[in-house]
Amino acid sequence: MSSSSSSSSSSEDESMSEQSNELGLDFILSLDNVPSKLPPHLELFKTRVLCNNDAPVHTDTVQYSGAYAIMGVDNSVRLDSFCENFKVEVKRLTDSDIEFDMIGIDPAIANAFRRILIAEVPTMAIERVYIANNTSVVQDEVLSHRLGLIPIRADPRLFEYPENAGDDKNEKNTIVFKLHVRCQVGQPRITVKSDKLKWLPNGSELPCEDVKPNAGSKPKTFTSFTCSQDSLPEFSNNSIGLTYSDIILAKLGPGQEIELEAHAVKGTGKTHAKWSPVATTWYRMLPEVVLLKDVEDELAEELKNKCPVNVFDIEDIGKGKRRAKVARPRDCTLCRECIRGGKEWEDRVSLRRVKNHFIFTIESTGALPPEVLFTEAVKILEDKCERVITELS
Amino acid sequence: MNAPDRYERFVVPEGTKKVSYERDTKIINAASFTIEREEHTIGNILRMQLHRDPNVLFAGYKLPHPLQYKIIVRIHTTSQSSPMQAYNQSVNDLDRELDHLKSAFEAEMLKFSRDY
Numbered sequence: 001m002s003s004s005s006s007s008s009s010s011s012e013d014e015s016m017s018e019q020s021n022e023l024g025l026d027f028i029l030s031l032d033n034v035p036s037k038l039p040p041h042l043e044l045f046k047t048r049v050l051c052n053n054d055a056p057v058h059t060d061t062v063q064y065s066g067a068y069a070i071m072g073v074d075n076s077v078r079l080d081s082f083c084e085n086f087k088v089e090v091k092r093l094t095d096s097d098i099e100f101d102m103i104g105i106d107p108a109i110a111n112a113f114r115r116i117l118i119a120e121v122p123t124m125a126i127e128r129v130y131i132a133n134n135t136s137v138v139q140d141e142v143l144s145h146r147l148g149l150i151p152i153r154a155d156p157r158l159f160e161y162p163e164n165a166g167d168d169k170n171e172k173n174t175i176v177f178k179l180h181v182r183c184q185v186g187q188p189r190i191t192v193k194s195d196k197l198k199w200l201p202n203g204s205e206l207p208c209e210d211v212k213p214n215a216g217s218k219p220k221t222f223t224s225f226t227c228s229q230d231s232l233p234e235f236s237n238n239s240i241g242l243t244y245s246d247i248i249l250a251k252l253g254p255g256q257e258i259e260l261e262a263h264a265v266k267g268t269g270k271t272h273a274k275w276s277p278v279a280t281t282w283y284r285m286l287p288e289v290v291l292l293k294d295v296e297d298e299l300a301e302e303l304k305n306k307c308p309v310n311v312f313d314i315e316d317i318g319k320g321k322r323r324a325k326v327a328r329p330r331d332c333t334l335c336r337e338c339i340r341g342g343k344e345w346e347d348r349v350s351l352r353r354v355k356n357h358f359i360f361t362i363e364s365t366g367a368l369p370p371e372v373l374f375t376e377a378v379k380i381l382e383d384k385c386e387r388v389i390t391e392l393s
Numbered sequence: 394m395n396a397p398d399r400y401e402r403f404v405v406p407e408g409t410k411k412v413s414y415e416r417d418t419k420i421i422n423a424a425s426f427t428i429e430r431e432e433h434t435i436g437n438i439l440r441m442q443l444h445r446d447p448n449v450l451f452a453g454y455k456l457p458h459p460l461q462y463k464i465i466v467r468i469h470t471t472s473q474s475s476p477m478q479a480y481n482q483s484v485n486d487l488d489r490e491l492d493h494l495k496s497a498f499e500a501e502m503l504k505f506s507r508d509y
Contacts, residue, residue, distance in 0.1 A: 063441055063444040063445065064444050065444065065445055065446060065447045065449070066447065074447070076445050076446065076447045077445040079486050079489055079490065082490055082493070083490075083493050086490075086493065086494065086497060087497070088494075088497045088498050088501040089501065090501050090502060090505040093505060100498075100501070102494075105494070106438075106441050108437040108438045108440070108441035109438055109441070109490075109494075111433075111437065112434045112435070112437065112438050115433065115434045116434060120434075268403075270399070270402055270403055271399045271400065271402075272399070371502050374498060375495060375498065375499065378491055378494060378495040378498070379495070381434075381438075381491055382488060382491045382492065382495075384431070384434070384435050385435075385484050385487050385488045385491065386488065387411060388411070388412055388428055388431070388435060388439075388484060389412075389480075389481060389484040389485070389488075391410065391411035391412050392411075392412040392414065392426075392480070392481075
């Protein structure tokens with residue numbers, strides 16, 4: 001009797017092991033005693049950064065698909081689950097900046113966008129300055145450097161990159177500006193601002209020094225425009241100019257003069273920061289403030305007064321009692337002021353950051369609107385991905 | 394003076410492959426991919442995407458030197474897959490994720506401009 005039962009159980013085990021080999025992880029996950037999701041404390045460590053009084057803990061993102069395999073939890077992320085969980089919420093949008101939330105993405109992707117926005121989205125900036133006359137106290141190279149950093153209001157998507165180290169300067173790859181200011185003798189000092197830079201849609205007006213003009217023919221200039229830029233349909237809606245008209249370039253004393261021509265070309269922030277389309281762009285993880293215990297009456301007042309950015313409010317709960325509540329967790333800077341003052345405060349308030357919720361801010365210099373900058377950054381990252389797969393041999 | 398030209402950071406020289414593949418001689422199902430003129434931007438998201446794949450045992454990248462403008466991505470997979478397969482799948486998935494991200498952002502912008 002016992003032998004027959006043991007033989008039957010062993011055959012069951014064999015069939016079970018065969019079945020598990022065939023089905024693999026799916027079979028294991030379907031068993032009764034295997035947890036389908038992580039226990040709460042591990043879920044907390046996986047999804048939150050805990051900001052303790054001394055230092056943040058559990059800061060790493062658990063990306064490895066087999067991280068919780070021993071517990072029978074599959075940590076791999078598939079495309080369909082990403083598409084289900086991903087959300088974008090725009091919180092603020094102005095002409096020069098945007099703040100939006102990206103929920104359900106990895107820090108690596110958020111950081112890739114930040115890097116691309118700073119260094120790889122192209123813009124137009126002054127690259128060559130031809131100085132005909134400069135008697136101001138500002139040296140030629142300092143003035144050129146200052147001109148280079150002026151943000152230009154021109155859509156870089158309408159231009160091409162300069163070829164062959166800028167030999168062929170045409171209407172498709174160069175924008176020409178002219179600056180000619182003079183402080184008359186006997187007049188007070190004048191401040192030269194960026195509004196004095198005038199766009200020349202017909203190209204350069206300065207004659208090349210190395211070419212002797214023939215009698216009757218037009219002198220050769222530094223550009224070879226085939227037509228005027230303002231006659232092109234793409235520039236009729238997008239007039240070219242400077243983003244800010246009040247940037248101080250130099251100050252001229254009586255009798256001093258500046259005459260120059262500045263040529264702007266397309267480039268990226270990788271080459272020089274003047275081509276960076278953003279003043280800055282950054283992201284932060286969503287702060288989460290949790291009251292672990294009820295904080296009432298005097299303690300509630302103390303907690304409210306502790307916070308420098310007014311995260312907490314006080315609500316009446318009847319019978320003359322008042323209780324603290326978290327009203328504006330998004331404003332929290334995690335200064336940890338609310339958990340200073342002993343262990344008892346750490347037991348009352350928990351400061352956290354949500355690991356997959358990024359508050360992304362883009363401040364544009366004005367060449368392109370901030371929302372366009374972000375879509376351009378996504379396109380650039382997509383192009384990179386396509387290049388690293390198509391060019392694999 | 395003797396600083397390398399700035400364009401060298403992103404222009405792949407003639408005769409150089411953008412991506413080259415080298416199998417590991419000591420470990421089966423392991424390989425190194427050298428991606429020219431790329432850096433942390435692509436290296437980090439590629440590593441992240443590879444980690445999501447259940448068939449990938451190891452994925453990492455390094456920049457050999459700040460003045461060598463390339464990254465080396467190393468992948469070790471189970472016998473069910475191969476490094477090339479894992480690499481291709483992760484880049485394709487990433488491309489589709491970015492496509493979804495872009496359309497979600499554009500839809501949200503449309504909704505935001507309608508509401509405000």
